[in-house]
Structure formats: C-alpha cells, structure tokens
Amino acid sequence: MEKPTFPRRLYTRGAEPEAQKSISYGSNDKKLFAAVKKLLSDAEWETLCDSRVGVFCKFHDLKFEWSSKLVHTMLSYQLECKKKYEIWSAVADSPIRFSLHEFEHLTGLNCDYVEDLGDPKCKVTLEMRAFWEKLGVGVELGPSQVELIRACEWATDWPSEDKLRLGYLAIYTGFIAARKNTSHTPVNLARLVMDEEEFENYPWGRVAFKNLIEAVKEAELWKSGYVLDGFVEVLQVWAYRFMPEFRASCGAPIRNAPDIPLLAYKESRWKWKPADWNPQGVLVKNPKPPEFAKGKDPQTLEMKCRRGCVLRAFPLLKMASVAFEEKLKLMFEDGFSGPHLTPTPRKPKAPTEKNVRRQQRRTLRRTSRLVDSSMLEPRRRLPLPRRTNLRNRFRHLNEG
Numbered sequence: 490m491e492k493p494t495f496p497r498r499l500y501t502r503g504a505e506p507e508a509q510k511s512i513s514y515g516s517n518d519k520k521l522f523a524a525v526k527k528l529l530s531d532a533e534w535e536t537l538c539d540s541r542v543g544v545f546c547k548f549h550d551l552k553f554e555w556s557s558k559l560v561h562t563m564l565s566y567q568l569e570c571k572k573k574y575e576i577w578s579a580v581a582d583s584p585i586r587f588s589l590h591e592f593e594h595l596t597g598l599n600c601d602y603v604e605d606l607g608d609p610k611c612k613v614t615l616e617m618r619a620f621w622e623k624l625g626v627g628v629e630l631g632p633s634q635v636e637l638i639r640a641c642e643w644a645t646d647w648p649s650e651d652k653l654r655l656g657y658l659a660i661y662t663g664f665i666a667a668r669k670n671t672s673h674t675p676v677n678l679a680r681l682v683m684d685e686e687e688f689e690n691y692p693w694g695r696v697a698f699k700n701l702i703e704a705v706k707e708a709e710l711w712k713s714g715y716v717l718d719g720f721v722e723v724l725q726v727w728a729y730r731f732m733p734e735f736r737a738s739c740g741a742p743i744r745n746a747p748d749i750p751l752l753a754y755k756e757s758r759w760k761w762k763p764a765d766w767n768p769q770g771v772l773v774k775n776p777k778p779p780e781f782a783k784g785k786d787p788q789t790l791e792m793k794c795r796r797g798c799v800l801r802a803f804p805l806l807k808m809a810s811v812a813f814e815e816k817l818k819l820m821f822e823d824g825f826s827g828p829h830l831t832p833t834p835r836k837p838k839a840p841t842e843k844n845v846r847r848q849q850r851r852t853l854r855r856t857s858r859l860v861d862s863s864m865l866e867p868r869r870r871l872p873l874p875r876r877t878n879l880r881n882r883f884r885h886l887n888e889g
Contacts, residue, residue: 495584496568496577500710505565510714511557514721516667521634522549524641525659529652537656541689544597544751545664551755553722554741560717560724565710574702585731587724589698595726597749598694606695611680620651620683624658631674634662654682665697667719726751 500506526534538546568577568584575588593600611617618628624640626632632640637659644655658679666674678696681688701719709715729742730750746753 495579496570498579499567499569500565505562506711508558508561512561512721513714513716514555514667515634515669515672515718516664516720516722517549517553517555518634518663518670521638521659521663521670524638525656528641528644529656533649533652533656536653537660540657541599542657542660542693544749545660547752548664548722551752553754555722556725559728560721561710563724563728564705564708573706574699576702576705580732585727587702587727589695591727592698592701592723593694595723595730595750596694596697596720597751598697599690599692600694600698601692602695603692606692606699607675608677609681609691611677611683613680614683617680617683620654623647623651624655629676631666631676631679632658632662633668633673634659634670637662653685657682657685657688661693664720665693666700667721669716723751726754729754 529537534546537543538550563578564576566579568579570577572588575586577584577586589600592598613628621628623644624632624636626636637655640655644652647655661679661682662668662674666678668674678691681691697720701717701721701723704716704718704721705724708717741755742753743755
C-alpha cells in the first residue's frame with residue numbers, strides 16, 4: 490500500500506531551524522499568581538477555580554513543566570496551510586491539526602461565536618474609573634502583569650468583590666492575553682471584569698485561541714530567539730494528546746485525571762530530544778540526501794531566506810566553480826601569468842593624433858587664463874556716499 494501524500498512542509502526535512510534559545514512567553518507568570526494567591530483567601534481562590542475560567546487557576550496549581558524545545562520542534566515541522574486560524578504538523582504518517590476545535594477540546598473553555606470579539610463595547614462608569622484608579626492604571630489602558638503585581642501589595646484592605654476582580658484580571662492578563670509582563674492588554678476586554686457574570690460568560694476560549702494562533706503564524710522560527718504571545722502551554726498538551734506513546738514516556742500523565750486534557754499532566758523532568766522524532770510520509774520541497782546531512786559534509790551550504798525556508802546551494806556552488814574556471818582561462822589568455830594571477834608589465838600605447846590635438850587645446854586654455862600681475866592697476870577705493878536725512882535733503886524747499 491502506497492503512503493499517502495500531504496502538503497509540502499515549510500522547512501526542508503533535516504534542515505529545520507534549530508532551537509538555539511528558549512522561546513520567550515508571558516503565560517502563567519509565577520510572580521503574578523504568587524502575588525494573587527497571597528492576596529486572596531482560600532475561599533476566594535476556590536471561587537476563581539470554580540468559575541468558567543477556573544481551568545487556568547487549576548492549571549497553575551499543577552506546576553506544569555514547560556518544554557520550549559518540544560513546542561519549537563512541533564512548529565518547525567509545520568505543513569503549508571492556507572487557512573488563517575489553523576496549523577498542521579508532520580508526525581510520522583499522520584499529520585496532526587491544531588485549530589479552534591482542538592483548542593476547545595483541550596481546554597474546555599467557551600469558544601462560542603460572537604460579533605466584534607475584541608470590542609465588547611463596555612461603558613466607562615464612575616465605578617470603573619474608581620477601580621482603575623485603585624489599580625494605578627489609566628482608564629484608557631488595560632493593566633499589565635507588572636501593574637497587577639504592584640496592585641496586590643496595597644490591595645489587602647480592599648473588599649472581597651474588588652479582590653476577585655483583580656483575580657479575574659490576573660487570569661486575563663496572565664493566560665488569555667499573555668503578553669510581555671510590561672505590555673498593556675486591550676482595555677475593551679479588560680473592562681468586562683466590572684460585571685462578574687458577563688466576564689465568565691464571555692467566549693474567552695475563542696479570544697485565547699485567536700491570540701495564540703496569530704502569534705504562531707507570525708513567529709520567526711529561524712531566529713535564535715523569538716516571542717510567542719498567548720496560552721502557549723496548550724501546544725505542548727496538544728503534542729501529548731495526539732501522540733499516546735510519547736505522552737506516556739515523557740508527559741507524566743496523572744492517574745484518574747479529569748475529563749479536561751489540559752489538567753491531565755503534571756510537572757516532570759524533561760529528557761526528550763528532537764532526534765527521537767519520526768517525521769515520515771511528508772512531501773518536501775527540496776529533500777536533503779542523507780550523504781549531505783548537516784555535520785557530515787562541510788562543503789554543503791545552506792542559505793536561509795527571510796521567510797525561513799532553508800535552500801541547499803550545493804549545485805549552485807558547482808556551477809559557480811565551472812564559471813570561475815572559464816573566467817580564469819580567459820584571464821590567462823589575456824596576458825595574466827603566474828599562479829597568483831600577477832599581471833605582466835605591458836608596453837605603453839603610442840598617442841594618436843586625436844589625443845595630441847586634444848592635449849594641445851587644453852594647454853592653450855590654461856595659458857590664456859594666466860595674466861601678468863604687473864599689468865594690473867591697483868584698485869581705487871571709491872568714497873562712501875554722504876549720509877543725509879530727509880530733513881536736510883529737502884531744506885531748500887522750505888527756505889524757498
């Protein structure tokens with residue numbers, strides 16, 4: 490039976506961009522949630538865990554072990570996909586998909602469709618202005634993670650309702666938006682915390698997925714280090730979920746885990762290597778022969794374009810060397826000698842009649858411009874005009 494063919498890969502097999510540095514991300518910040526848990530009581534923290542977005546709080550309590558190398562490898566084995574909110578990754582003979590459906594299944598969050606997802610149009614009330622003033626944030630800005638950490642220091646005397654609002658904001662900034670800890674979040678979505686019921690019923694799963702998939706599509710994987718916004722840990726759980734043997738050996742699954750796959754894995758020591766991957770059954774743009782694998786043949790040249798596609802230039806080198814040899818032959822026939830291409834002295838050419846006339850005309854023009862300085866007379870200095878005002882100038886008219 491023939492192996493099925495799939496869309497081409499984004500990167501040549503065997504020449505995928507290596508993970509030189511760990512991926513920078515802002516999800517599940519330890520300092521932020523440590524400050525929030527210190528501020529809230531046990532009952533208030535349980536209230537957050539039991540809410541419709543409480544899966545993020547439960548995930549934080551698991552102390553999930555992040556693997557940047559695994560996520561980078563999953564992204565570097567992507568296939569070409571024209572859909573804006575969907576990616577495919579090559580795993581053996583069966584590529585796996587990551588879309589909104591998989592995200593909803595893994596997290597259990599509300600992913601319903603709403604119009605104007607990023608602009609719920611909340612009115613700015615006096616209560617909202619007062620709460621934003623407590624946070625120390627401008628009313629036209631969404632709070633950052635650093636600002637929420639500072640607010641936890643002076644929020645010990647706040648009422649329970651405001652403390653829960655701060656906890657919901659921590660979930661929004663720390664998991665759903667998950668940007669750099671100093672970056673402000675979209676204020677239109679952050680304002681939903683003023684109404685607890687409206688905040689919990691909002692489709693935060695769709696918002697979180699949109700932020701993550703846009704960051705994945707724009708990621709520059711060929712660079713030594715890059716940033717991924719959004720809830721990036723779900724990509725690692727996605728790899729565990731669709732590779733059963735892989736998750737059993739490396740994922741440290743929890744026994745009697747809940748139905749939500751996101752909460753089925755705990756912290757573990759990572760021992761996996763990219764060499765253990767088996768990317769077969771995928772059509773590639775430019776397959777790389779095993780005899781020219783990286784590290785075996787030093788003459789193999791790899792060039793990376795701006796989009797990160799790795800191109801093998803070995804045939805181009807051969808063509809360039811042949812052209813260079815032909816050029817050397819022409820140079821030897823043209824009077825060059827010696828192994829180091831040192832030019833031989835050439836005889837000066839005899840001047841032509843046209844060049845002689847041109848040189849004579851130039852000489853005449855130069856001599857005509859020269860004038861004997863003794864023939865020049867000294868320059869006379871003219872007297873300055875007498876200054877008179879209008880009264881003196883028209884005095885004779887008055888006298889007459």
